[in-house]
Amino acid sequence: MSREGGYVLDPIGPGLYAPIDTADIAAAAAAVLTEDGHAGQAYDLTGEELFTVAGQVAVISKTIGHDLQARKVSSAEEAVKARFPNGVPPALAEALVEGFELMAADVLAYTTDNVRKLTGRAPRTFADWCTRNAAVFQEAADA
Structure with a gap:
């Protein structure tokens, strides 16, 4: 987030992706590590909502x-820099850069x-995650 201008750089435009809360990743990992039946399995973990960067910023x-x-x-590259x-x-x-390009191409x-x-x-x-982290966002917006 820009501390000067009230904006977030958007490297993916209309591309969509499903952000996932790190707490959900941890809960899924705990289940895989503590329950039977997961040996040799791989799980793609996503949230249930698809967003553009502009949607997340809103x-x-x-x-x-x-x-x-x-x-x-x-x-x-500009976004990374x-x-x-x-x-x-x-x-x-x-x-x-590769991740941003894949998201911009809307392949993600x-x-x-799986969660x-x-x-x-x-x-x-995502709204729940934002609410839990609102103080951090407010601090960045106010800086």
């Missing part, structure tokens, strides 16, 4: 009561029900 903006906008970048002005290891930069627009299958409950919503 939820954050509503949660904190501060007007934020999504600002399109000219390239995925803005996010990490002091640089990152080349392998990480390449992975981030899917959801799974529900593994934990017995629905994944937490």
Whole structure:
């Protein structure tokens, strides 16, 4: 999030993806590690909601009561450089660029029900995650 301008850089445009709460990842991992029947299995974990970056920014903006906008970048590399002005290891930069490009191409627009299958409950919503982290977002918006 820009501390000066009230915006978030958007490297994926209309691309969609299903963000997942780290608490849901932890709960799914705990189930896999403590219950029988998961040997040799692989699980794609996603949230249940598909979002664009602009959609996520709208939820954050509503949660904190501060007007934020999504600002399109000219390239995925630009987004990485803005996010990490002091640089990152080349392998990480390449992975981030590749991920942004895949999301922009809308090839990651899917959801799974694996969190529900593994934990017995629905994944937490992005709005719930924002509410739990509102103080951090507000601090960044106010800075």
